[in-house]
Amino acid sequence: MRDVFDVSIRLRRYFTLYTGVFVALVLVLGVLEHFGLPPRWIGYSFLFLTIILYATIGVLARTANVSEYYVAGRRIPAIFNGMATGADWMSAASFMGLAGTLYLSGYQGLAYVMGWTGGYVLVALLLAPYLRRFGQYTIPDFLGERYGGNAARLVGVAAVVLASFVYVVAQIYGVGLITSRFVGLQFEVGVFVGLAGILVCSFLGGMRAVTWTQVAQYVILIVAYIVPVAMLSYKATGLPLPQFVYGEVLAKVEVLETRLFDDPAELEARRLYRERADAIYERILNLPDSLHEERQRLSQKINELKNGDARMRDIVVYERQRRELPQNADEARDRWDSAMHVAAERGATPTHHSTAYPGNDESERNLARVNFLALVFCLMLGTAALPHVLMRYYTTPTVREARNSVFWSLFFILLLYFTAPAYAVFAKFEIYSGVIGSSIAELPAWIAAWSKVGLVAIEDINGDGLLQLAELTLNPDVIVLATPEIAGLPYVISGLVAAGALAAALSTADGLLLTIAGALSHDVYYKIYRPQASTQWRLLVSKTLLLVVAVLGATVAAQKPASILFMVSWAFSIAAAAFFPALVCGIFWKRANRAGAVSGMLVGMLLTIYYLVRVQFDSIPWLGIHGIGMAPWFGIQSVSAGVWGVAAGFVTIVVVSLLTPPPARSIQEFVEQVRYPQMRV
Amino acid sequence: MPLTRKQEAYWRRNLTVSAALLTIWFVVSFVASFFARELNEFTVFGFPLGFYMAAQGSLIIYVFIVGYYAYCMNRLDREYGVDEEHR
Numbered sequence: 001m002r003d004v005f006d007v008s009i010r011l012r013r014y015f016t017l018y019t020g021v022f023v024a025l026v027l028v029l030g031v032l033e034h035f036g037l038p039p040r041w042i043g044y045s046f047l048f049l050t051i052i053l054y055a056t057i058g059v060l061a062r063t064a065n066v067s068e069y070y071v072a073g074r075r076i077p078a079i080f081n082g083m084a085t086g087a088d089w090m091s092a093a094s095f096m097g098l099a100g101t102l103y104l105s106g107y108q109g110l111a112y113v114m115g116w117t118g119g120y121v122l123v124a125l126l127l128a129p130y131l132r133r134f135g136q137y138t139i140p141d142f143l144g145e146r147y148g149g150n151a152a153r154l155v156g157v158a159a160v161v162l163a164s165f166v167y168v169v170a171q172i173y174g175v176g177l178i179t180s181r182f183v184g185l186q187f188e189v190g191v192f193v194g195l196a197g198i199l200v201c202s203f204l205g206g207m208r209a210v211t212w213t214q215v216a217q218y219v220i221l222i223v224a225y226i227v228p229v230a231m232l233s234y235k236a237t238g239l240p241l242p243q244f245v246y247g248e249v250l251a252k253v254e255v256l257e258t259r260l261f262d263d264p265a266e267l268e269a270r271r272l273y274r275e276r277a278d279a280i281y282e283r284i285l286n287l288p289d290s291l292h293e294e295r296q297r298l299s300q301k302i303n304e305l306k307n308g309d310a311r312m313r314d315i316v317v318y319e320r321q322r323r324e325l326p327q328n329a330d331e332a333r334d335r336w337d338s339a340m341h342v343a344a345e346r347g348a349t350p351t352h353h354s355t356a357y358p359g360n361d362e363s364e365r366n367l368a369r370v371n372f373l374a375l376v377f378c379l380m381l382g383t384a385a386l387p388h389v390l391m392r393y394y395t396t397p398t399v400r401e402a403r404n405s406v407f408w409s410l411f412f413i414l415l416l417y418f419t420a421p422a423y424a425v426f427a428k429f430e431i432y433s434g435v436i437g438s439s440i441a442e443l444p445a446w447i448a449a450w451s452k453v454g455l456v457a458i459e460d461i462n463g464d465g466l467l468q469l470a471e472l473t474l475n476p477d478v479i480v481l482a483t484p485e486i487a488g489l490p491y492v493i494s495g496l497v498a499a500g501a502l503a504a505a506l507s508t509a510d511g512l513l514l515t516i517a518g519a520l521s522h523d524v525y526y527k528i529y530r531p532q533a534s535t536q537w538r539l540l541v542s543k544t545l546l547l548v549v550a551v552l553g554a555t556v557a558a559q560k561p562a563s564i565l566f567m568v569s570w571a572f573s574i575a576a577a578a579f580f581p582a583l584v585c586g587i588f589w590k591r592a593n594r595a596g597a598v599s600g601m602l603v604g605m606l607l608t609i610y611y612l613v614r615v616q617f618d619s620i621p622w623l624g625i626h627g628i629g630m631a632p633w634f635g636i637q638s639v640s641a642g643v644w645g646v647a648a649g650f651v652t653i654v655v656v657s658l659l660t661p662p663p664a665r666s667i668q669e670f671v672e673q674v675r676y677p678q679m680r681v
Numbered sequence: 682m683p684l685t686r687k688q689e690a691y692w693r694r695n696l697t698v699s700a701a702l703l704t705i706w707f708v709v710s711f712v713a714s715f716f717a718r719e720l721n722e723f724t725v726f727g728f729p730l731g732f733y734m735a736a737q738g739s740l741i742i743y744v745f746i747v748g749y750y751a752y753c754m755n756r757l758d759r760e761y762g763v764d765e766e767h768r
Contacts, residue, residue, distance in 0.1 A: 107717070110735035114710060117740050121706045124747040125699045129754070243737070247727025354732040356717035365718075373711055380710070400764060403751035410747050414740055421736040675695075676688045677763035 008077040015080075019219050025049065026223075030492040039491040043183040046499040047193075050220065054213045054506065055200035061212055062204035066535050069206030069542065070137040070518055072395040076211055081401075082408020084214035085392045087221060087507035089116075089383075089409070090416055091167070092174030093568060095221060095504035098417075100476025102424035106353040109424070111372050113417050115379025115572075117410060122384035124406035128393040130587045130674045132402035137394065138515075139387040139579065140523040146586040146674075147594040148667055150528050155601045159578035160387045160519040162605075163571045164512045165553065170568045171509035172198070172557040175502060181453055181481070182498040188558045194506065195554040202510045203543060207395060210510045217503035218412060224500020225416055225480075232426045232487040242422035250354060250425050256432040257352050260469055263437075269468040272461045273347030280340040288329040298322040330626055334618070346470045353428060367635045374640035381646055382572025385579035388508075388515040399677070427479045430486050436469050443467065446485035450478050513553070517546035569639050570612055577604035577645025585653050590671050596657030604649025612641035691761050698753050702746045709739045 029042055067073050076084065094116070102109040134142055140156030175194025180187045201213040226242075233242035236249055260266060283290040298318055305315045326332035351358040357372065359365035383389065392409075396402045435443065440460055450456040455475040458467065480501070484493040521542035526533055533541070582601050585592040613620075615638040618629035636643055662668075713720065717731035725733050758764035 107732055107735065110732070114714070114735055114739055117743050118706065118710050121702070121743050121746050124750055125702060125706075244726075247733075250732075251727060354721060354729045356721055356731050369715065369717075373714060376710060376714065400751075400755050400758065403754055407744070407747045407751050410744055414744060417740060418737060672688075675692055677691075677758065677761075 008079070011077065011080060015215065015219070018216065019223075022220060022223070026492060026496055029495065030490060033490055033492050039495075040184065042492055042495045043498065046495040047179060047183050047502070050499050050502065051193075051197045051200070053216060054197060057213045057216060058201040058203075058205050058209045060205075061209035063206060063208050064536070064539060066538060068208045069539055070394075070522065071391075072206075072208040072211045074135075074395055074397055076395045076397075078396060078401045078404035079408045080215050081211070081392060081396050081405040082410075082412050083218040084211045085389060085405070085409035086412035086416075087214040087218035087503065088392060088511040089389055089413055089508070090221065090504050091508040091568075092171055092178075092501060092505035094416065094420075095225065095501050096174070096477040096480050098420045099423035099427070100474070100479040102421050103427055103479050104474070104476060106351060106424075107356045108368070108372060110421065111375040112379060113420060115376045116383055117414060117417050118376070119380040119383025120406055120410040120413070122380060123389070123393075124403065124410075126584055126587070127384060127390060128402050128406050129399050131390060132393050132396060132399045133677070134674050135394065137522050138518050139390055139583075140519050141527070143582060143586065143597065144523065144527060146667065146670060147582075147592075147597045148664070149594055151598045152582070152594060152601070153523050153527065155598055155605075156579070156582075157519045157523050159574065159601065159605055161516055163386065163575040163578070164388060164516050165549070166567050167571045168509055168512040168516070168549070168553045169556045169561070171505045171512065172553050173560070174505040175509070176557060177477075178498050178501050178505065182495065187560070191554050191558045194502075194509075195550055197502075197506050198509045198513065199547070199550055201506070202514050202546060206542075207391075207514060210507075210514055211395060213510065214507045217507040221500040221503040221507075222412070222415055224496045224503070226419055228480075228483045228487060228489060228493055228497060229419060229423045229426060231489055231493070232430070232483060233422070235487055236426060236429060242426060243418045246422040246425045249429050253353055253425060253429050253432060256429070257350075260432060260436060261350055263468070265462060265464055265466065266468050266470060269462045269470040270347045270349070273343050273470060275347075276461075277340050277343035277347055280336050280343060284333060284336050284340065287332055291326065291329060291332045295322060295325055298325070337618075346473075350469065353425065370635065371637050371640065374636050374643045378573050378576055378640045378642035378646075381576035381580045382574075382642060385575040385583065386571070387519070387575070387579070388511040391511075391515055391518070423479060423483065427483060427486060431472075432469075436467055436472070438467060440465055440467050444486075446482050449485070450482055455481070509553075513546055513550055516549050517542050520545050520549075570641070573608050573612065573640065573642030573645060574605060576642040577608040577649050580646055581649035581653050585650070585657075587671070587674060589657075590668050591657055591662055592653055593657045593660055593663040593667075595660045596653040596655075599656045600649045600653030603652040604645040607648045608641045608645030611644055612638040615641070687761065691757065691763075694757055695754065698750065698757075702750055705742065706746055709734075709742050713739065 029037070029045060033039075033042060063069055065073070098109075098112060101112065131139075131142060134145070136142065136145065138160075140153045140160060143156040144150065144153030146152070172191055172194055175197070176187045176191035179185045179190030179193055183190075185193065202210050229242045230240040233245060234240040237245045239245050283294070286293075298321055302315060302318050302322065305318065326335050357365045357368040359368055393402045393405060396405050435447070440458060443458075447456050447458070451458065455478040457473040459471050459473075460467075461471055462468065481494075481497060484491075484497060521538065525541050525545075526538050578601050581604060582592075582597045585600075586597065611633075614628055614630045615632045618627060620628075632638070633644065713731075713734050717735065720731035720734060721729040723730040728736070755764065
């Protein structure tokens, strides 16, 4: 124990030094920018210097030892495991998307803030210490040992792959976006640069390398997240502590909202959007004739223009519109349906930032409330069931350190989630007070810059030359990415934000890849397929699989699948339904047996997938399936499908376990070992 | 091996602490959020209370729950002479 303590002090010194060097680097780049270093070079410096840093850690921590590779030799002190978990946990979506989601949905977005932190209470109280006492390598490992046989292990592996793969694709996609926006690489090239960045950490050194890289990445991402909003806060209130002073800014936002929402021009713009939605609805009702009419209308227009002396540019616009018309009635219905929803949303009465559960009447408000609570529930249980997070608690030296480590994890995660709502409020204040109502010809430069990459869109629907609130569309990612420019900060801060976003995406991708490769190589290959395999061979298989999964993930990400970012939120529901009941029953209910657990996991997972697919999609064009949509049960949105899955999972485990014989004595002893420390009687 | 009285007592105390803390977690997460509209009528630190609870209040309480659990269980381990540092 003594030397663990000494190591911890030495590590602390290293990482303090490292943080100092990083801050110095940012300052040096800032000074260089002042003397004329072009932004592109600042972007390159951040991108390559950080990746070289991660690669160095990755190479230094290379290992050929199984325990080092899977669980970092179980020597990670609590506080560093906490930081690593923080980086592991906070993904590209947390870093870039959360503040924007809060900007767009106000109070309702806080479900993510609560869900993604409150889940750690469940990790701490119900799972982490017991998993650490069990002390093996993966989550399916626990299920396999606890329930006996290969069935529980295999279902676990399937759930790991299902929940983690989509997630990893989204991270690689995020890397592609960041590199293409900030250093001007082509998106596909960016994806593969990111892939290299991910592989240099995890390939050689496994969990050990990933852990120390994640600690380094945590420092970068948290500095990058807090600095811009602290400066924005200083600008708006004179205090650089956004988390504590945004209450008064929120009050100012409320005043601005009251004024803006009822502005006559604003009402006019919203009415026009509602009319547009109605017009599209009309067109959908008249399918397939309306599609034909639409094509004729455009052709006629083009002919008119060609016969007149119109500019070529105008003709090209209409020709493109005609070319991009839906091919058939089914496609038209899908596309117009979403266009109608967009228009209707912009025409709807906006909600005050702090209003909870908005709605026109009591039942709408109740529905909003039920959905908020259901989402919080799913995110919490999903957090407590995502394998790449739970894995991290295998890496601490003792059970005691595992408990402390959850505390540190939550503490480090909190720093970001405390700041995200402040980001949203400060950005809203800047935009409502400085941008809305100004002339469209004289908007600030950041709006033009970000409209070029499609994250900001402006449409002067009422033609008054001024920007109304309803006319401005923001992609959630833009809030964090553009804050440095909104606050008028030097480009070096934008580069810092990009480095932070990159760190968030890379660290999560590393953890996920290792989890997938670990489940496939350890659980499927070693435990089921070839138990006699040698250590070297196991590591070789694990590294090969890691490479295969990573390349597969990058290939999918390079296709730019639009729905992938949306599907990430499903991972929480799927993980919650598949793992949470089986893990908790495995520890707290000795009577739970194999039949119960396997059927419970399957029922929970399949019900969740069934629900979210049918509620979310009416058609899956690439499978040629149409008309499968269904009305949600009790109005629960698809993102909270886990509510049904978890409930069904628990009920199935209990009922099936009670109907079948109790588990063997050896299994019950296993549960006792997980529950109680070795006692000297 | 059959469980000793000591082990059973240890487990019972573990369960009591966990259950108490989970109750607090539940109240903060779900009961307080359920009444968010009503809580928004009050103001704390310049925030509407319902908004504050979801954005900061509940997060602070979560950290305390996790920290207190670690403290309690580590103490319990020492009390039963099973903490890993004195083995």
